[in-house]
Amino acid sequence: MKVLIQTYLEQAQWCNNGYVPTLEEHLKVSLPSCGYICVTVASFVGMGEEVTKEAFDWIKTHPKFLMDSSLIGRLVNDIQSNELEQKRTHVASTIESYMKEHGVSWPVASEKIREMVASAWKDMNKFCLKPTLFPLSLLTRVVNLTRFIEVIYLHGDGYTDSSSEIKEMIKSMFVDPIPF
Numbered sequence: 001m002k003v004l005i006q007t008y009l010e011q012a013q014w015c016n017n018g019y020v021p022t023l024e025e026h027l028k029v030s031l032p033s034c035g036y037i038c039v040t041v042a043s044f045v046g047m048g049e050e051v052t053k054e055a056f057d058w059i060k061t062h063p064k065f066l067m068d069s070s071l072i073g074r075l076v077n078d079i080q081s082n083e084l085e086q087k088r089t090h091v092a093s094t095i096e097s098y099m100k101e102h103g104v105s106w107p108v109a110s111e112k113i114r115e116m117v118a119s120a121w122k123d124m125n126k127f128c129l130k131p132t133l134f135p136l137s138l139l140t141r142v143v144n145l146t147r148f149i150e151v152i153y154l155h156g157d158g159y160t161d162s163s164s165e166i167k168e169m170i171k172s173m174f175v176d177p178i179p180f
Contacts, residue, residue: 007033
């Protein structure tokens with residue numbers, strides 16, 4: 001939580017100063033600030049004996065598997081929310097960082113960011129196929145959280161703008177569910 005708040009402060013300083021970081025600088029700060037590490041830890045609570053001290057110690061090391069999940073969440077958020085965020089004062093997105101660093105247009109930067117998302121998914125899937133010290137249920141939890149965030153941003157910024165298709169998806173699950 002302390003790291004999350006520190007990254008929020010750094011992003012606020014970037015925003016207030018109009019600073020557009022390099023993509024590497026951006027990801028160093030924005031991956032922890034997207035909150036997926038906190039959500040993952042919270043999702044492990046209550047899973048019983050499957051979640052060991054070693055699992056929490058592993059998360060503290062920010063393993064590539066977890067950082068790939070954060071990367072996917074951060075990047076799909078930035079792709080879908082970029083246009084809306086540009087209408088108000090907001091910290092530069094990863095797309096803007098990529099555009100500035102490489103001198104390319106939004107469509108080119110967006111495509112490169114999408115390639116990064118695809119690569120992170122491949123790495124996560126490879127990790128899940130290898131033997132590990134941790135139960136598959138823990139890894140599946142991270143994968144499902146990552147899948148969920150992609151659904152939220154599938155048809156636009158469903159996190160910030162609830163009038164999008166995400167509203168209908170949630171309604172179909174909880175208000176008008178398919179009867180058993």
